[in-house]
Amino acid sequence: MATLFKLLRQESISTQNKGMRECAALMRSLMEEVGVCTRLFETKGHPILYGELLTDKHAPTLLIYGHYDVQPPDPLSEWETPPFEPTVRDGRIFARGAGDNKGQIVAQLLGIKTYQEACGALPVNIKIVIEGEEEMGSVHLPDFVQSNKELLQADLVYTADGPSHESSSPLVLLGVRGILSFEIELQNAEFDNHSGNTGNIVPNPAWDLMELLQTMRSTDGRVLIEGFYDNIRPASAEEEQLLATLPFEKDSVAQKIGYPHLDIDGKSYYRKLALEPTFNICGLKSGYLEDGIKTIIPSKASVKIDARLVVDQDPKDIFEKVTAHVKARRPDAKVTFLGAMEPSRTPVETAIVQKALKGISACFNEEPLIQPSLGGSLPDYVWTKLLHAPSLLVPYANFDQRNHSPNENLAIRHFLNGIRCTAHVIHAVGQN
Numbered sequence: 001m002a003t004l005f006k007l008l009r010q011e012s013i014s015t016q017n018k019g020m021r022e023c024a025a026l027m028r029s030l031m032e033e034v035g036v037c038t039r040l041f042e043t044k045g046h047p048i049l050y051g052e053l054l055t056d057k058h059a060p061t062l063l064i065y066g067h068y069d070v071q072p073p074d075p076l077s078e079w080e081t082p083p084f085e086p087t088v089r090d091g092r093i094f095a096r097g098a099g100d101n102k103g104q105i106v107a108q109l110l111g112i113k114t115y116q117e118a119c120g121a122l123p124v125n126i127k128i129v130i131e132g133e134e135e136m137g138s139v140h141l142p143d144f145v146q147s148n149k150e151l152l153q154a155d156l157v158y159t160a161d162g163p164s165h166e167s168s169s170p171l172v173l174l175g176v177r178g179i180l181s182f183e184i185e186l187q188n189a190e191f192d193n194h195s196g197n198t199g200n201i202v203p204n205p206a207w208d209l210m211e212l213l214q215t216m217r218s219t220d221g222r223v224l225i226e227g228f229y230d231n232i233r234p235a236s237a238e239e240e241q242l243l244a245t246l247p248f249e250k251d252s253v254a255q256k257i258g259y260p261h262l263d264i265d266g267k268s269y270y271r272k273l274a275l276e277p278t279f280n281i282c283g284l285k286s287g288y289l290e291d292g293i294k295t296i297i298p299s300k301a302s303v304k305i306d307a308r309l310v311v312d313q314d315p316k317d318i319f320e321k322v323t324a325h326v327k328a329r330r331p332d333a334k335v336t337f338l339g340a341m342e343p344s345r346t347p348v349e350t351a352i353v354q355k356a357l358k359g360i361s362a363c364f365n366e367e368p369l370i371q372p373s374l375g376g377s378l379p380d381y382v383w384t385k386l387l388h389a390p391s392l393l394v395p396y397a398n399f400d401q402r403n404h405s406p407n408e409n410l411a412i413r414h415f416l417n418g419i420r421c422t423a424h425v426i427h428a429v430g431q432n
């Protein structure tokens with residue numbers, strides 16, 4: 001735990017460029033302490049650490065991925081103890097980065113060390129990539145992977161990040177949804193007009209925007225943009241099977257998401273979350289919304305949309321389709337790209353994935369829950385698409401780790417299980 005505490009005391013807020021160099025240097029020394037030969041790669045942003053521990057060129061190679069940056073700790077007044085002074089209370093380590101992701105990456109490093117101490121030589125080659133920009137969207141990771149494909153070649157990518165399942169059963173994620181964000185802006189008049197003096201004369205862009213949005217999605221939620229669903233990979237029989245076995249308690253989920261009207265069965269819940277795309281309005285803006293009323297016809301109306309995408313939808317292709325749809329109806333509309341990340345999914349039947357799953361079962365004495373995809377987005381495609389390697393995400397942190405929030409914490413039991421799990425996975429993947 002001393003190793004982890006050293007790392008937690010070092011702030012490393014990537015978005016504010018606080019302590020990043022210092023944390024990278026510290027991370028590097030921790031990697032070297034467990035025998036990992038480490039190099040620091042400069043990027044246009046924060047550096048990436050790459051380490052290797054190569055044993056036998058015929059053995060499979062496991063690539064471990066994590067990040068040393070953290071979210072800002074604000075609001076500071078809500079922390080019971082200061083965010084960069086790790087403190088143990090009730091069997092938990094409280095600190096910013098305890099779970100996300102310093103505690104989990106240290107568990108992986110200590111898992112490697114534990115295996116060597118207990119069993120001697122590793123049955124796998126280890127490669128490690130630890131970046132400093134995950135909390136700002138992994139801006140330079142794709143370029144790094146693209147230009148170091150040879151160096152990073154691996155048989156399986158193994159990430160420990162995120163919270164484990166609320167049932168406390170081990171959880172395995174085999175992919176993520178991607179994301180495409182964009183904004184549509186309509187402008188009619190050059191400025192806001194008097195709603196009486198020009199009422200019925202100047203058209204209102206807020207109404208136009210609503211009409212446009214109605215052409216993009218049907219009332220039952222189906223996206224009406226031509227070709228939106230074209231490239232979606234159908235779920236395999238194994239994936240269908242997995243969805244049906246995931247535990248689901250409607251009332252408990254309803255309470256957690258603050259939506260008491262939730263009316264869905266478990267299989268549909270996981271299918272909608274993991275295997276179906278979304279088309280979400282995340283913000284709408286037009287006219288006057290302050291106190292009182294201002295009788296104007298607004299000159300502009302805009303909407304921000306984030307669409308979560310599933311394999312093999314390509315965010316660039318979807319953006320072109322959206323733009324074409326909008327321009328066909330409003331050639332003067334401004335459609336602005338705001339960001340994207342590709343989706344990924346590793347088939348559960350992949351042989352090396354099956355081996356790793358055996359290791360996880362052996363560690364926990366229990367079959368892990370396997371979710372074909374996370375609802376959220378992570379840059380997992382850099383491994384599956386750029387490196388063509390299967391990728392597995394095993395969250396080590398407790399369900400209530402409060403990552404990104406005040407009082408982030410990692411249960412010590414979860415930390416120790418993470419160390420054991422890493423050692424078991426190394427062992428299992430190394431078996432013929």
Ligand SMILES: [Zn+2]
Pocket residue numbers: 071100135403404
């Ligand atoms: Zn995070």
